[in-house]
Amino acid sequence: MIEVSALAKVFHVHKKAPGLKGSLKALFRRERIEKAAVKGVSFRVDEGEIVGLIGANGAGKTTLVKMLAGIIHPTSGSAKVLGFTPWERDNRLRRQISLIMGQKAQLWWDLPAADCFLLLREIYRVPEPQFRETIDYLSGVLDVRKELNVQIRRLSLGERMKMELIAALLHRPRVVFLDEPTIGLDLSAQRAIRDFILEYRRLHRPAMIVTSHYMEDIQRLCERILIIREGEFVYDGPLSAVVQRYAQSKVIRAHLRRTPEPVKVDGDLKALGELVECSTDQICLRVPRADVARASARILERYPVADLAIEEMDIGTIIERIFRERGEVGGLRGPAPAAPGAATGGKPATPAGEP
Amino acid sequence: MRPRTFLHVLSVELRSQMSYRADFWINAFVGFLAEFGVTYFVWQAVFRESGKPIIGGYTFDGLVLYFLAVVLLGRLVSGREFEGQVCTDIYEGTLNRYLVFPASFTAFKYAQRIGNLGVAFAQFALFGIATLLVLDLPETRVSMASVAMAAVATAGANLLYFLTDNLVQYVAFWADNVWSLEVAKRWFVLLLGGYMLPLSVFPDGVRGVLEVLPFRFFFEFPARVFLGEIPFVMWVQGLALMGIWGIVAWLLGRLLWHRGQLQYTGVGI
Numbered sequence: 155m156i157e158v159s160a161l162a163k164v165f166h167v168h169k170k171a172p173g174l175k176g177s178l179k180a181l182f183r184r185e186r187i188e189k190a191a192v193k194g195v196s197f198r199v200d201e202g203e204i205v206g207l208i209g210a211n212g213a214g215k216t217t218l219v220k221m222l223a224g225i226i227h228p229t230s231g232s233a234k235v236l237g238f239t240p241w242e243r244d245n246r247l248r249r250q251i252s253l254i255m256g257q258k259a260q261l262w263w264d265l266p267a268a269d270c271f272l273l274l275r276e277i278y279r280v281p282e283p284q285f286r287e288t289i290d291y292l293s294g295v296l297d298v299r300k301e302l303n304v305q306i307r308r309l310s311l312g313e314r315m316k317m318e319l320i321a322a323l324l325h326r327p328r329v330v331f332l333d334e335p336t337i338g339l340d341l342s343a344q345r346a347i348r349d350f351i352l353e354y355r356r357l358h359r360p361a362m363i364v365t366s367h368y369m370e371d372i373q374r375l376c377e378r379i380l381i382i383r384e385g386e387f388v389y390d391g392p393l394s395a396v397v398q399r400y401a402q403s404k405v406i407r408a409h410l411r412r413t414p415e416p417v418k419v420d421g422d423l424k425a426l427g428e429l430v431e432c433s434t435d436q437i438c439l440r441v442p443r444a445d446v447a448r449a450s451a452r453i454l455e456r457y458p459v460a461d462l463a464i465e466e467m468d469i470g471t472i473i474e475r476i477f478r479e480r481g482e483v484g485g486l487r488g489p490a491p492a493a494p495g496a497a498t499g500g501k502p503a504t505p506a507g508e509p
Numbered sequence: 510m511r512p513r514t515f516l517h518v519l520s521v522e523l524r525s526q527m528s529y530r531a532d533f534w535i536n537a538f539v540g541f542l543a544e545f546g547v548t549y550f551v552w553q554a555v556f557r558e559s560g561k562p563i564i565g566g567y568t569f570d571g572l573v574l575y576f577l578a579v580v581l582l583g584r585l586v587s588g589r590e591f592e593g594q595v596c597t598d599i600y601e602g603t604l605n606r607y608l609v610f611p612a613s614f615t616a617f618k619y620a621q622r623i624g625n626l627g628v629a630f631a632q633f634a635l636f637g638i639a640t641l642l643v644l645d646l647p648e649t650r651v652s653m654a655s656v657a658m659a660a661v662a663t664a665g666a667n668l669l670y671f672l673t674d675n676l677v678q679y680v681a682f683w684a685d686n687v688w689s690l691e692v693a694k695r696w697f698v699l700l701l702g703g704y705m706l707p708l709s710v711f712p713d714g715v716r717g718v719l720e721v722l723p724f725r726f727f728f729e730f731p732a733r734v735f736l737g738e739i740p741f742v743m744w745v746q747g748l749a750l751m752g753i754w755g756i757v758a759w760l761l762g763r764l765l766w767h768r769g770q771l772q773y774t775g776v777g778i
Binding site: 165220223224225226227241243245246248249251252253255258260262264265269272273276277278 | 511513514517518521524525529602603605606608609610611612770771773774775
C-alpha cells in the first residue's frame with residue numbers, strides 16, 4: 155500500500171547570527187544553508203500493518219509523513235501510496251488517506267464537532283447511512299457522544315484528540331498517518347486512543363504509520379518499527395528484534411534470603427559480567443546474553459537465592475541509545491524480511507544515498 | 510468542488526462567524542458607522558472650506574451617496590475580515606489540513622470567503638436602508654435594473670478581488686510573513702479603486718490608465734452601477750474587462766500556487 159524508494163528532502167534554511175549586529179546584517183544579507191531532513195529512505199508498508207516511525211526530535215519523522223501525505227514535495231526519490239504519487243494530490247488518493255497531527259488542530263475551532271463531521275462528510279462524499287453508522291460507532295467507542303455538540307475550542311485536549319480521530323476516520327481511509335496521536339494526553343486517554351486504533355485496524359485493515367515519542371504507543375500498536383536518525387533509517391524490522399539485536403546483555407537480579415554474614419561477591423562472578431548492584435538483599439549482574447545460563451547457575455549455586463529474575467533491557471532505553479549513537483552504528487540493520495517473526499514487508503534499511 | 514460541498518463550506522463559515530454574537534454585531538455597527546461617519550464629516554469639511562458646490566463632478570449629496578454605496582458594496586467585495594487568511598495558512602502551516610482534503614484549496618477558500626461576508630450583508634441590509642431614510646439625500650437613479658446589474662458587478666468584483674488578493678498572499682510561500690505587503694496592497698487598492706477618493710478627482714491621464722486597470726472594478730464600478738450611473742453597454746464592457754483581468758489573475762495564481770508548493774515546508778505554530 156505504501157512503497158517508498160530513496161526518498162529525500164532537503165530544506166533551505168536561513169541562518170542568522172545572534173544579537174543586534176546579526177539582525178542588522180541579516181536585513182541585507184542572509185546565509186542560506188541546506189538541511190537534509192530525510193536522506194534517501196526506502197521501505198514499504200502493507201495492508202493491515204502498523205509501522206512505528208520513531209526517532210529523536212528533528213530526526214525527519216514528520217517530514218517523511220508530510221511527504222507521504224502529499225503535503226510537501228520531496229527533493230528526490232519516489233513514493234507510491236495506493237498506487238498514486240502522493241504529492242500529485244489526486245483526489246482518488248486523498249479520499250482514501252488520512253493524516254492526524256497531534257500537535258495541530260485539524261478541525262474548525264469555533265464549530266461543534268458534529269458540524270465539522272457534517273462538513274467532512276460532504277468533502278469526502280461519505281454516504282449518509284455509512285456516516286451515521288460511523289459517527290455512532292466511533293463516538294460510542296471513544297466515549298464522546300455527549301460532547302458532539304460542544305464547540306471544539308471548549309473541549310479538553312483528550313476530547314479534542316478523540317474528535318480529531320473520528321474526523322480522520324469518518325471516510326474509512328485505507329492509509330492512515332498518525333503523527334504523535336497521544337501527545338499531551340493523560341494515561342487513560344492515551345490507552346483509549348491506542349485501543350481504538352487497534353480496533354480500527356482489526357475492522358478495516360488499513361496501512362498505518364505512527365510516529366510517537368511514547369514507547370507505550372509503539373509497543374502497544376506496532377509490530378514493526380522504523381528508527382530514523384538524522385534523516386536515515388538505522389533500523390527497519392520487528393520491534394521484538396530490536397532487543398535481541400541491540401541489547402547485547404541481560405540483567406540477572408537475585409533476591410537473597412537474609413543471612414547473618416554480609417554477601418561477598420567472588421571474583422569468579424565478577425568475571426561473568428558487570429556488577430550493577432550488590433547488597434544484603436540482592437545481587438544484580440549485567441551479563442552477555444550467551445553467559446546468562448552459566449551466570450544464573452553460578453549465582454544459584456553460591457548464594458542463598460530466594461528468587462531470581464532475568465530481565466531484558468528496557469526497550470525505551472535501547473532505542474534511546476540507538477538515537478544517541480552516531481557514526482559507529484552506521485551498520486545497524488533490521489533482520490532480513492525472511493527472518494522469523496519479521497513483519498510483512500519489512501526490509502533492511504538502506505543507507506543514505508544508496509538506491 | 511461540487512456546488513453542494515461549496516455551499517456547505519460557505520454555510521459552515523457563516524455559522525462559525527455568527528458563533529461570536531457580540532463581535533458580529535459590534536463589527537456590523539461600529540465598522541460601518543466609523544468608516545462612513547469619518548468619510549461624511551471629512552467631505553463636509555472639504556466642501557465647506559473650499560466653498561465649491563461641486564468637487565470632482567460630485568455635489569456633497571452625490572458624494573455622500575457615492576461613499577455610502579462604496580462602503581457598503583466595498584465590504585461585500587473585499588470581505589475584509591477574510592483578508593490575510595491564505596498567507597496565514599501558509600505561515601502557520603494550517604494549509605496542511607486543506608492539502609489532504611480531496612477538494613480544491615482555492616474553491617474551499619472562496620466558499621469560506623463568501624460565507625465570511627455575513628457581516629457585510631447585514632450591514633448592507635441594515636444601514637443601506639437606514640442611511641437613505643435618515644439622510645436627506647436627493648433622488649437617485651437607483652432602480653431595480655441598476656440593483657440587479659450591481660449584484661452581478663459586485664459578485665464579479667468579489668471574485669476578481671479574491672483572485673488578485675491571492676497573488677499577494679501566495680508570496681508567503683517564499684517570504685513567510687507578507688503582512689507589510691498586505692497592508693501596502695490594501696492602501697494601493699483602496700486608493701486606485703475609488704474607495705478613498707472618487708476616481709474623477711484624478712487628472713485625466715491618470716484616470717485613463719485607471720480605467721483599464723483592475724482596481725476600479727473592486728469599488729468604483731459596482732458602486733456607480735448601483736447608483737444607476739453606468740449605462741448598460743458600459744456595464745457589459747466593464748464586465749468583459751473584469752473577466753479578462755480575472756482570467757489573468759487566475760492563471761498567474763495557478764502558476765504561483767504550483768511554484769509555491771515546491772517551497773512549502775508545512776511547518777508553523
